[in-house]
Amino acid sequence: MNEDTSLGSIAVITGIFGDYDDVPPIPTGFDDAVLVSDKPIRSPWRNVVVERIGSPRLASKLPKFRPDLFTSCRSSVWVDASMRDEQNWLRGAVGMKLLTNDLVFFRHPERSTVLEELIASLELDKYRDQPLLEQVHNYQLRGFRDDLGLWAGGVIARNHNSRNVEFGEAWLTENKKWSIQDQISLPFVIWNLELSPGNFEEDQYAGPVKWIQHKGEFRELALQKRTRKKFRSKINTLVRLSKERNYSIIWFLIKKKALRI
Numbered sequence: 001m002n003e004d005t006s007l008g009s010i011a012v013i014t015g016i017f018g019d020y021d022d023v024p025p026i027p028t029g030f031d032d033a034v035l036v037s038d039k040p041i042r043s044p045w046r047n048v049v050v051e052r053i054g055s056p057r058l059a060s061k062l063p064k065f066r067p068d069l070f071t072s073c074r075s076s077v078w079v080d081a082s083m084r085d086e087q088n089w090l091r092g093a094v095g096m097k098l099l100t101n102d103l104v105f106f107r108h109p110e111r112s113t114v115l116e117e118l119i120a121s122l123e124l125d126k127y128r129d130q131p132l133l134e135q136v137h138n139y140q141l142r143g144f145r146d147d148l149g150l151w152a153g154g155v156i157a158r159n160h161n162s163r164n165v166e167f168g169e170a171w172l173t174e175n176k177k178w179s180i181q182d183q184i185s186l187p188f189v190i191w192n193l194e195l196s197p198g199n200f201e202e203d204q205y206a207g208p209v210k211w212i213q214h215k216g217e218f219r220e221l222a223l224q225k226r227t228r229k230k231f232r233s234k235i236n237t238l239v240r241l242s243k244e245r246n247y248s249i250i251w252f253l254i255k256k257k258a259l260r261i
Contacts, residue, residue, distance in 0.1 A: 008074065008075075008095075009031040009032070009073040009074050009075070010030055010031055010073055010074070010075045010076060010077065010091070010094060010095060010098070011030060011031060011032035011033070011034055011067070011070075011071035011073035011075070011076040011077075012026065012027050012030040012032070012033050012034070012076070012077050012079055012090070012091075013033075013034045013035075013036065013063055013067045013070060013071065013076050013077070013078050013079070014034070014035055014036070014045070014063075014078070014079050014080065014081045015035070015036040015037065015060045015063045015064065015081065016035065016036075016037045016041060016060075016081050017037060017038045017052060017056035017057070017059045017060040018038065018052075018055075018056025018057075018059075020056060020060075020081075021081035021082060022081070023035065023041060023043045023045070023081070024079075024081050024082075024083070024084060025084065025085075026044055026045060027079065027085035027088070027090045027091060028085070028088045028091060029088070029090075029091030029092070030077075030091055031073055032046065032071045032072075032073050033045050033046060034046050034047075034048055034063075034067075034070050034071055035047050035048070036048045036049075036050060036062070036063035036070055037049055037050075038050065038051075038052035038056065038059060048063075048070050050062065055180070057126070057180045058175065058176070058180050061171075061172055061175050061180070061182065062172070063078070064078050064080075064153070064156070064182075065168040065169075065171045065172045065175075066165070066168040066169070066172070067158070067160075067168075068160040068164070068165060068168075073160070074159065074160055075094075075098050075157070075158065075159045075160060076157070076158060076160065077090065077094045077155060077156065077157040077158075078155065078156040078157075079154070079155055080153070080154040080155070082154065082211055082212050083154050083155060083209050083210070083211055083212075084209065084210040084211075084212060085208070085209055085210075086208075086210055087208040089208035089209065090155075090208075090209065093200060093202075093208075094157045097157055097198055097200065098157055098158075098159055100198065101157075101197065101198030102158060102159045102161060102163065102164060103156075103157070103158045103159075103164060103167065103195065103197040103198065104156070104157040104158070104197060104198040104199065104200060105151040105152065105153070105155070105156055105157075105197055105198075105199060105200070106151065106152045106154070106155055106199065106200045106202070106203070106204035106207075107149060107150070107151060107152065107199055107200075107204075108149075108150040108151060108152045108183070108204075109152065109203050109204050109205045109206065111150050112149050112150050113146050113147075113149075113150060114136060114139070114144075114146045114150065114184055114187055114188070115136070115146060116150070117150055117181075117183050117184055118132055118133070118136050118184060121181050121184065127179065127180075127181055130178075130179035130180065130181060131178060131179060132178075132179050132181060132184065134178075135178035135179055135184060135185070136184065138178075139188045142192075144187075144188050144191055144192075145191075146187070148187045148190060148191055149187070150183065150187060151183070151186055151187070151190075151197070151199075152183070152204045153182055153183055153186065154204055154209075154211065155200070155204065155209060163195075166193065167189065167190075167193055167195060170189045170192070170193060171185060171186065171189045174188065174189060
């Protein structure tokens with residue numbers, strides 16, 4: 001597949017790092033289809049191999065945040081390797097949305113605030129060594145009010161312009177500085193840069209794009225079950241105590257260091 005630099009050309013971009021996913025089918029109708037990886041992968045996608053610096057999860061952020069580095073198309077849509085466009089919906093929807101928006105996401109299908117995402121993330125083993133509490137507390141101190149809602153990151157459409165380059169670099173900086181949980185840093189970056197992204201009206205999980213579990217998550221979930229019940233009991237107690245004492249829940253959790261289980 002050849003790159004298309006013509007006006008209105010759109011690339012679809014995905015990534016596989018650390019053998020975390022199987023190669024997905026290419027969504028139909030795009031002018032370029034790019035699979036970015038940390039080792040050569042033979043497939044119908046145009047494979048771009050990059051040197052992996054750091055963990056596979058952190059390395060995978062580069063094509064997600066800066067897709068313009070991997071295609072000459074004027075626009076792109078990042079599609080997580082766990083997503084499937086079985087109804088051939090994606091190309092038409094992205095093309096229409098990018099006519100009136102430079103940046104487009106799905107809204108999160110289950111949560112609507114960074115605080116809710118934080119609490120859900122704290123019980124996951126893959127984030128246990130990440131300073132999520134300190135990260136959100138820092139955002140609060142900087143004036144972030146957590147009233148923008150929450151976006152999902154599995155599908156991201158954008159026009160390749162200087163504003164979105166700035167956005168991608170800022171988002172990458174937060175992931176390097178704080179944590180790889182990019183759904184926590186995303187609303188802060190959007191707020192800090194005063195962006196107004198568009199939204200796909202459909203539900204990312206129940207809509208025309210299908211999500212399948214990451215191959216690597218089957219191993220993680222087996223380990224996770226050991227601590228989940230204990231964690232949920234503890235977090236419920238701490239949330240109740242913070243409300244009774246009129247503390248900020250984030251400050252209270254940091255002060256207690258009570259979630260280091």
